[in-house]
Amino acid sequence: MERFAELLDRLVLTPSRNGKLRLLKDYFASQPDPDRGWGLAGLTGGLDFPAIKPAMLRTIATERLDPVLFAYSYDYVGDLAETVSLVWPESRSRRNSTPSLDEIVQRLSSASRSDAAGVMSDLLDELTPSGRYAAIKLATGGLRVGVSARLTKQALADFGNVPVEEIEELWHGVVPPFTDLFQWLEGSAPKPTSAALAPFRPVMLSNAVAENDFASLDPADYVAEWKWDGIRVQVVSEKGVRRLYSRTGDDISGTFPDLLEHMNFEGAIDGELLVGHPPTRTGTFSDLQQRLNRKTVSKAMLRDAPVFVRCYDLLIDGNEDLRPLPWVERRKRLEAFVATLEPDRFDLSPLVTYHSWDELNDMRCTPPHPVIEGVMLKRKDSAYMVGRPKGPWFKWKRDPHTIDAVLMYAQRGHGKRSSFYSDFTFGVWSGPEDDAALVPVGKAYFGFTDQELRELDKYVRNNTIERFGPVRSVRADRNHGLVLEIAFEGLNRSTRHKSGVAMRFPRISRLRWDKPANEADRLETLEQLLQETAFEAPQIE
Amino acid sequence: MVDPRSLLRLRPEGLWCPEGDFYIDPVRPVERALITHGHSDHARSGHGAVLATRETLDIMAIRYGENFAGTTEEAPLGKTQAIGGVRVTFHPAGHVLGSAQIAIEKNGARVVASGDYKRERDPTCLPFEVIPCDVFITEATFGLPVFNHPAASTEIHRLLDSMRQFPERTHIVGAYALGKAQRVIALAREAGYTDTIYLHGALIRLCDYYTEQGIDLGPLEPATSNSAPPAGALVIAPPSAVDDRWSRRFADPLASFASGWMRIRQRAKQRGVELPLIISDHADWDDLLLTIRETGAEEVWVTHGREEALVRWCEINGITAKPLHLAGYEDEAE
Structure with a gap:
């Protein structure tokens, strides 16, 4: 269990796709059956333990810890599963080795509504904080470690050195803990034949x-x-x-x-x-x-x-x-x-x-x-x-739409880009011509070259007017500001954004160092576009 | 018998002893200061006279220059001296090199100010010593039940495992310049890591000082010399440098951070830390409770940190407790 817990902890903090793939592949390579298969099922949402309910966790935790201290802790951490995993008192009777993932899955699946609290308490007694967190997340569903099913399948393909399409084709015909799948990927058994009806066939792409x-x-x-x-x-x-x-x-x-x-x-x-x-x-x-x-x-x-x-x-x-x-x-x-x-x-x-x-x-x-x-x-x-x-x-x-917007905020990137301001929020002018203000219309973090990123980063650092944690507010007014040409695929109406519009797939297509900020586009341009694309067009033949 | 509670009072400058007319870790310049350890929020420059351990005085001189105070006096550990109407003794606190608790006694009444402390073994400093007392003034940096630090050695193994798993990536560990940086290095050496470890410039003088004091840190090199460290090297830097422009010189850097705060996932995430190492120079919740019990104190004053939870625990366990709202100590600095 501890290896699975460590995998989850690493995945959630690893921003790069290749990093995640390596973590997954190494996990599959290092863990025995059926543990790795249950891990795979957990990652792809294939496990369900209906007897375990989140509300029960709070109850069993406050049986072990003063409710006031629990409340202080939950307030501070903000996540119930993590709070319970951390405040759970170390049990004196803990065994030398923690239970395997397989054992945990067996115990969770045999739990009934009436003994679920006892099963969960016993498990928490036997695990480390990290293991408890993983067990709770596994039991209540929703690991949320930033790994898509697609990425997991790619990791399996990397592990077995087969095209990912073969995994996709098989996927709906294999079931947890996937022992036949892993044995085939390791070369110790033939490819499983999918007995499932209505399987997925790998798609042809252009x-x-x-x-x-x-x-x-x-x-x-x-x-x-x-x-x-x-x-x-x-x-x-x-x-x-x-x-x-x-x-x-x-x-x-x-x-x-x-x-x-x-x-x-x-x-x-x-x-x-x-x-x-x-x-x-x-x-x-x-x-x-x-x-x-x-x-x-x-x-x-x-x-x-x-x-x-x-x-x-x-x-x-x-x-x-x-x-x-x-x-x-x-x-x-x-x-x-x-x-x-x-x-x-x-x-x-x-x-x-x-x-x-x-x-x-x-x-x-x-x-x-x-x-x-x-x-x-x-x-x-x-x-x-x-x-x-x-x-x-x-x-x-079709060629993308473009608009000229003004850079308003910049945020630190992650991973390789963590030393750069690489996520840019931009706005367009709104309000009366003689007293226009910028209203944010979107955020983009790609489209530029590495050289352009260095220039943007430098610009942000030299034109910061306020800081909020990892975000900097950049000077942007009628007389001063950096214009960005933004390319995007379409517009949606949005109630979440102040501007009322949300862009699809926005990216920075050009840095307009030459263009004065007050010549950037107005919100009306986007509203016009929204109307053009939203009308009920006559059906084509 | 003297009421032990009268031996120390709270003033805007910090904890003040009326009978001896001195302050402990004052946050503003005062005539006479007793300093528990060299972290900059506890050890400030500009006092008239400073009494502290040899190491703490040396560290203050390294950080502030030789003239950081009017006069200085060394306080040997375990040696009692009279100051005004009280007797004062420094005892090891296990926090960083030179760190001490300060015991103040008069007519059989004893108050102990812990400064910052930890109970876990640390190869770079003397272990914490339990001093029985009537009033124990404890820090509470990690004063919540959620903070339970794993053994530092297991965390170092996680670092070395990651270096094996991602051998092409330079691992940059954020660690505070005094104490944490040297402890991480010493722990890596204990775990069998013998390669050169590369240092950010801000860490070099303190690492040199630790080495002079006989703490073996193995081969160290500045990370910023003419030849950049090889890909896959281990680099130690102050936390603020890890994700700043300084780190761009390294091969695909992997950001790590050695701190008790790394226990909380969201903290690691917010800072963009890929490999959090839960290594702390402060006592975790269980060790705070253990220490309060072992001192046998009837009354506990809780300073800088999460006072409310620790006060609550004391109340449940029949110990009188109150928060001391000391201003000026950095909650984050660890």
Whole structure:
């Protein structure tokens, strides 16, 4: 248990992705089965101990410690699990070695509602503070160590030296403590065969097209589709088992009962999840966001923000695997397949007719619908491949929006950037022309080069007017200030921000040392853009 | 018998002994000061006369220059001397090199001012000595039940493990210049680390002083000399330098911090510490309680730190206790 606890403590404080991967990989390599498998299950949210409730923790803690001292402690620490783990008195009867993760999982899962408090108290007696913290977090769910399921799968792939797609493909067919998976990754057993129905199939991804790619590409070899601004999903239904997967293989079925209900087919579809009603309305990404990552879905939400899938590709038809077929063959099958589905929940991604790259470029720059973020190019003869092969598929995104904003605050970065002010909050002018004030509209921490970061850092240090912990307020008024060109993908209305707008994917595209601060953009520019993109556009053919 | 409580009083300058007309660790310049240890919030310059251990006087001279006080006098540990109407003895406090508790006696009544102290073994200073007393004035820097420091040796092993796991990254450990820095180095040596350890410039003079006093810190080099330390080296620096521009010279630095505050995850997170080391030169909660019990004091005065929890514990356990709200000591400095 102590090794798992140490892993959690390190993960939460390690900012770099590679650092986290190494910590995970070393953990998998150093721990025996089934401990490491339970650790993996804990990290990926695969463990549930319904008998253990957070409220119980406070009760058992105040049986051991004066409630007033407990209250002082909780006040100071601010996190219940951490407080309990630290104030828990060291037990005199502690064994020489602490229980293994496997033993802890067994004891927690055999706990019933009536003896859960006793089981938990006994465990806390036998562990160190760090181990207690890990045990409590494990028991009550939600480790929150900044590790995504995707990252964990990558670490498994690194550990076994296999492509991550193989892990994603297997993932829903293996169960904790994953002994077969680890043995295969170590080379001591064959690859587990997934017996699960409706498994995830690794998704085919595209590369961004570069300007000089077009010279070698023949428009006649490719077809184009709009690139819709929703989330890429895989919709699988096999022998009564229905699953909706994100493009990294996370099972998100539970969030979308309205779609699941209509998945009465046998096969696997690749498409875009969107909000709206296919024939009449395609909602924006911010509409879709209301529906993402929810544990419970209200009736009102199902009514006001129904989801549907715009179908791009057909991977499995009945029990036939179509992935080796060329795209044109799959498209024919897809058209026939979608025609049989519920039209309120599934429609076909339309093709874009074009004759030259210039013509397509014009269409890309002025798409017929605001929820389009560019075009996709697919080679007519391309099979459906795993990962991101270069050549068969390209994405050609619409150019980002840009705005000139003024730097207002800067915050220290993390990890490699901890000595730099690297997170920048910027604002635009608002209020009457003769008495305008800056209102913050966003924050960006990338887009600049290392050299530009050094210049920004220097500017922040030389123009600080106030400090709040790791944040500095930078001089910014009509006569003095640094203008930043901000590129972003879209705007959402926001009630959380004073400005009323929130940018998607903002980054600093240029430092405008040449531009006077009072010539930066006004809030009205953003509001105008918000209106242009939010209106109900006529549906395209 | 004299009421022990009358031996010390609180004044804006600090704790004052009326019978001897001296202050203990005053925060403003006074005529006569008794200093428990060399940390700058306890040992300030500009007093008329200073009485302290040899090491504390040396450390003050290193930090403030030879003329940090009008006159100085060495207080040998365990040797009692009369000052005015009281008898004064310095005893080891186990906090840093030269640190002492100060016992004040008159007619069989005894008050002990602990200064800062710890009970855990420290290879760089003498261990804390329990002095039975009537009134015990204890610090309370970590006076909350959440503070239980693990053994410093296990924390050092975590550092050395991380250096093996990330051999390409320079590990920079933030540690206060007096006491903590030398203790971290000495503990690393005990754990078998024999490579050169690199020092921030602000630590060099005090590390040299510890070495002169016979504490073996092994091979040390300035981190800022012409050749930068190799990737994967161990560097010790004041906490404020770890995430500042100074650290950019090192290969992919990994920020560490040796402090009792690192027990709280959010503290580590806020400071951007990747590897928190819970190594403290102050007593943790259990050791505060142990020490109060062992002194047998009937009354406890609680100074700088989290007074309320310790006062509460004393009340529950039938010991009279009150907080002394001493201004001017740094809660954070550890």
